[in-house]
Amino acid sequence: MEIPGYEITEQIGKGGMASVYLATQLSLSRSVVLKIMELEGDESDDAVRIGRFLEEGRIVASLNHPNIITIHDIGVTDSDSLYISMEYIKGGDLKSRMGIPFDPVEALNYLMQIGSGLKVAHEHGIVHRDVKPANILFREDNTPLLTDFGIAKQMDNDLDLTKTSGFLGSPNYISPEQASGNEIDERSDIYSLGCVFYEMLTGVKPYYGKNVYKVVAQHLKAPVPELPEDLSKYQPFLDKIMAKDKEERFASAAEMMDGIKEILGKSEPSLLDLALTKKYAEKKFKTHHIVLFLLLFVSVVFFGAIQYVDYRLKSIPVVDLESIPVATTIDSASQSQLIPSSDIKVTEEMINALVWLGNKSLEEYKLTYPEKDNAYYYFSRLLKIRPDSEIAKNGIKEIAERYAFLAEKSFASNEVDKTEAYISIGLKIDSQNSALRSLQTLVDETREKSLLEKVKEIF
Incomplete structure (x- = not known):
């Protein structure tokens, strides 16, 4: 798809009404987000969709406020699709x-x-x-x-x-x-x-x-x-x-x-x-900061009491590590051994369902368990269907992040074996996760320190 004055970089999302792309506005050399609505041929339905789409652009453009996204432009593509150009936000979402x-x-x-x-x-x-x-x-x-x-x-x-x-x-x-x-x-x-x-x-x-x-x-x-x-x-x-x-x-x-x-x-x-x-920075990444703190003060923390927020979080079972496919990165569309080949026609409803199920499983901490009803399963299936899906890649990375949280929580409770199990699972999913790698170093140093203390006791 080509839009005069813009160079589309990649698709970053798709909803029920429009697709969303990251693009460059050539005249100003700035990154923007393009929300593009393609007409489907049903005039009555399109009339409602066009009305709602243009209404969104008109509404937001009329509001000039630092806490409301900025609209740059509204227009029509060569293929008669409608688009809204808006500011590109790099800080992620809540x-x-x-x-x-x-x-x-x-x-x-x-x-x-x-x-x-x-x-x-x-x-x-x-x-x-x-x-x-x-x-x-x-x-x-x-x-x-x-x-x-x-x-x-x-x-x-x-x-x-x-x-x-x-x-x-x-x-x-x-x-x-x-x-x-x-x-x-x-x-x-x-x-x-x-x-x-x-x-x-x-x-x-x-x-x-x-x-x-x-x-x-x-x-x-x-x-x-x-x-x-x-x-x-x-x-x-x-x-x-x-x-x-x-x-x-x-x-x-x-x-x-x-x-x-x-x-x-x-x-x-x-x-x-x-x-x-x-x-x-002090709050959201406190678990990662705690990891760095622990690396500097292992002997103090190892014997100390660390309080972790545990609102409504039940004990998560350590799953069989062999059930997680070994993958060095999350970029390979064929990484999941859990997903069988299928000739089933892929629909947007199926894609949306996988996204919803993956996110829901994340919320419930069903990360890799139970079998065929967990976040890794759903995001891997989505990645097999759509190898370039940023949602699937980010979802799999988020699984590793949550294993890092569980590992930190277990380590704070002095459950070293459980900590290692969580680290092992997380690194199989995302081997480059910095929190998990730091934790692995911390656990290794802790075990070495414990071994040295035992040797001292003997001699």
């Missing part, structure tokens, strides 16, 4: 930072900034309707911003862009009124942001269920989830931001921000102007 609980003040600061972006959108009469971690990106200076207004809706617009086979939005973050198909306003976005806040604080989503419908049912009827005792001071704020009855919720993003200021005002004054970049 979803990739979830799993280990955030420092509460850091979480509140992020909430404040996203709330500031929502405030502007709401003042323009726009409800986002899909606030979730994957739609919160980070610039290189660690500024969070809201993206993907693809299902946003103007509150004063009569154009019906919402007709689908079900509700729009993400089940894990959907407001009760949105889930039930009732009229929504800015308070729906506030509820969704509350769900994100809960996940930042605890490392887990507010509600779990065996299927989408059970999750949605809990958003409709279940009480606001309770925070652990050490976070109980934030429970009143959470109760208000996630109130089931929208009349009991914060009435606006501005009111929510006032609530955050009140909480932060009760902390040390310097916390309000926190340097988020430094704070994030």
Whole structure:
């Protein structure tokens, strides 16, 4: 595909409405993201899709705010496809930072900034309707911003862009009124942001269920989830931001921000102007920093008590190491011995299902177990179908990262054998994982130190 003025580098995503590409805008020599919608021939369906696509571009372009993604251009390709050119964000998304609980003040600061972006959108009469971690990106200076207004809706617009086979939005973050198909306003976005806040604080989503419908049912009827005792001071704020009855919720993003200021005002004054970049580096990669710390102070840590966050994380079984195919990199499409050849026609539904199952297995720490129902299985299958899939490659790398976390957690509990098992599995999946390699060095040094101590005892 060619678009005048742009040089497409690679496809980085695909959704139900459009494909997303990394490209270079030739006139300014800058990297951009192109969101391209290809028409499929059904005029009635295309009319709705075109309307929603252009509406997204128009909505975002009308909002000039540091916490909302910037639109550069909207146009039509030579093949009559529509495209939106937007800024390229290098800092990743909030979803990739979830799993280990955030420092509460850091979480509140992020909430404040996203709330500031929502405030502007709401003042323009726009409800986002899909606030979730994957739609919160980070610039290189660690500024969070809201993206993907693809299902946003103007509150004063009569154009019906919402007709689908079900509700729009993400089940894990959907407001009760949105889930039930009732009229929504800015308070729906506030509820969704509350769900994100809960996940930042605890490392887990507010509600779990065996299927989408059970999750949605809990958003409709279940009480606001309770925070652990050490976070109980934030429970009143959470109760208000996630109130089931929208009349009991914060009435606006501005009111929510006032609530955050009140909480932060009760902390040390310097916390309000926190340097988020430094704070994030200190928190998110703390497990890797702990590894480096341990390497320097092995004798102290080995006998010390290290506390790891363990919210709702049950003991993970050490799987049979032989069940994991040996792979030196994750770039080989044929790496998985688990995936049989198949003549089944691949559909987008199948691709989306593998992505969903892989991510869901990651959330549940079903990394390589049970057989044929784990993250490695699903991402390997996706990689076999689409060898260039960045989602699959990143998913497999994330499995290794989680084994690094489990290994660190086991080592902190002085379970050296279990630590080595986790390291072995993780390195078979991604042999270049720096955390796992550092841990392996640490374990080797620890065993050597233990052996020397035993020799001293003998002599």
